[in-house]
Amino acid sequence: MIYLDNAATTLQKPPCVKEAVLRAMDTFGNASRGAHAPALDALRMLMEARITLASLFGVDDPMRVVFTPNATVALNIAISGIEGHIVTTAAEHNSVLRPTYRRNNYTIVPFDNLGRVSTKAISSAIRQDTGAVVLTHASNVTGNVFDIQSVGELCAARGIHFIVDASQSAGLLPVTMKNISALCFTGHKSLLGPQGTGGLCLGPNYMPESLYVGGSGHHSFDSKHPQQLPDALEAGTQNAHGIAGLLAGVQYIQSTGLNAIHHQADTLARRFAHALSAIPGITLYGDLTAPLRVPIVSLNVKGYDSAQVASLLFEKYGIAVRAGAHCAPLVHEGLKLSGSVRFSFSHFNTAEETELAVHALSVLASKSE
Known part of the structure; x- marks a missing residue:
């Protein structure tokens, strides 16, 4: 997983x-x-x-x-x-x-x-x-x-x-x-x-x-x-x-070291977001170029409900993420969303895991066209 x-x-x-x-x-x-x-x-x-x-x-x-x-x-x-x-x-x-x-x-x-x-x-x-x-x-x-x-x-x-x-x-x-x-x-x-x-x-x-x-x-x-x-x-x-x-x-x-922990997770999240930004059909949310962020990337895939994406990711690829409103309804209302798929990274995650997540989303996005 x-x-x-x-x-x-x-x-x-x-x-x-x-x-x-x-x-x-x-x-x-x-x-x-x-x-x-x-x-x-x-x-x-x-x-x-x-x-x-x-x-x-x-x-x-x-x-x-x-x-x-x-x-x-x-x-x-x-x-x-x-x-x-x-x-x-x-x-x-x-x-x-x-x-x-x-x-x-x-x-x-x-x-x-x-x-x-x-x-x-x-x-x-x-x-x-x-x-x-x-x-x-x-x-x-x-x-x-x-x-x-x-x-x-x-x-x-x-x-x-x-x-x-x-x-x-x-x-x-x-x-x-x-x-x-x-x-x-x-x-x-x-x-x-x-x-x-x-x-x-x-x-x-x-x-x-x-x-x-x-x-x-x-x-x-x-x-x-x-x-x-x-x-x-x-x-x-x-x-x-x-x-x-x-x-x-x-x-x-x-x-x-606090800085080392944040740097590792932040690097993975930024690489993940950068790779996804080039994939048609995937919409990312937030200020992804800000100098300081926490390692969270939320998105939606065209043609899918957020819950569908989360279910497919786990069933087909063993990737555990969160879908829905994330107990933050005003964020979703302000972005005009009914929900989003949230990927959140730890310094225990790896570059290989990040690449597999990008691949899985690219496959889902290609099937929605």
Whole structure:
């Protein structure tokens, strides 16, 4: 099988990730729920994971790294803490859009024909009552990367919060917390961790309320949940087994090098897109010549529904991709599409796999003429 669905979840993980999960399954008790070795081992690992992620994302205080099951929960927590109007964009995933829609006080900034959103357009949408800008770092459909540095500077100058969805960039691109109030990430994509892991990094001046309260392992006689971080936003037993795998994934990224990982995957994606651009009947989406992208290429083949293409690729060639709206409906509406076929690359993919995918698409395109 040729796995090219890494934007959904990375299938090929470094061996250390599986080893860390298995070791944790055999040795970890419940963190903060005992003074015995298994409980303390789990607690120490969680702290090491916070410190490691804080280093990766430039968080000043590791205790402001909060674990969640995924980026969706992190974004719900972060957005729920905003008062007033929210500015977001048509490039967002439903994990941003749906929590925003519930508030009934928002502006959605459109993108251009290549899926790009300008800082100027975001600035124009900010109102006197705006509480935050919420922006994805990279589109899960087009692969476009958005300028979170300039938007962060804009938000800082206007005195409003800036929430970043780093689901597609964490583990591929450098991300720093400068001028970011909340950075939301998931563990199972390019951070190379297991599913069911993710988190929320908070800046020094932002503290949303938890969506959940319950067991914390301490202050059990208090009627209110503890208010100090990270406990304030972490109720119940943590997924220590999964987070052990996430820690191993991040350590692998740090030892291998973020730039090297991105370069390998980006090179494959650009070669793939360049080869397809010469094939009649294939339409590509996004700013494919931008200097900085994540390794995602979305397309359609003339004469086929996106789901047909994905099914044929897997049935005839063993190529795994994603078809449909990719939980990003406004991207597809803006590009006037009912769906698209997404190829997303990992540094574990090879040039040979890329060439086979190009060949398979060329055969499909030739049959549609």
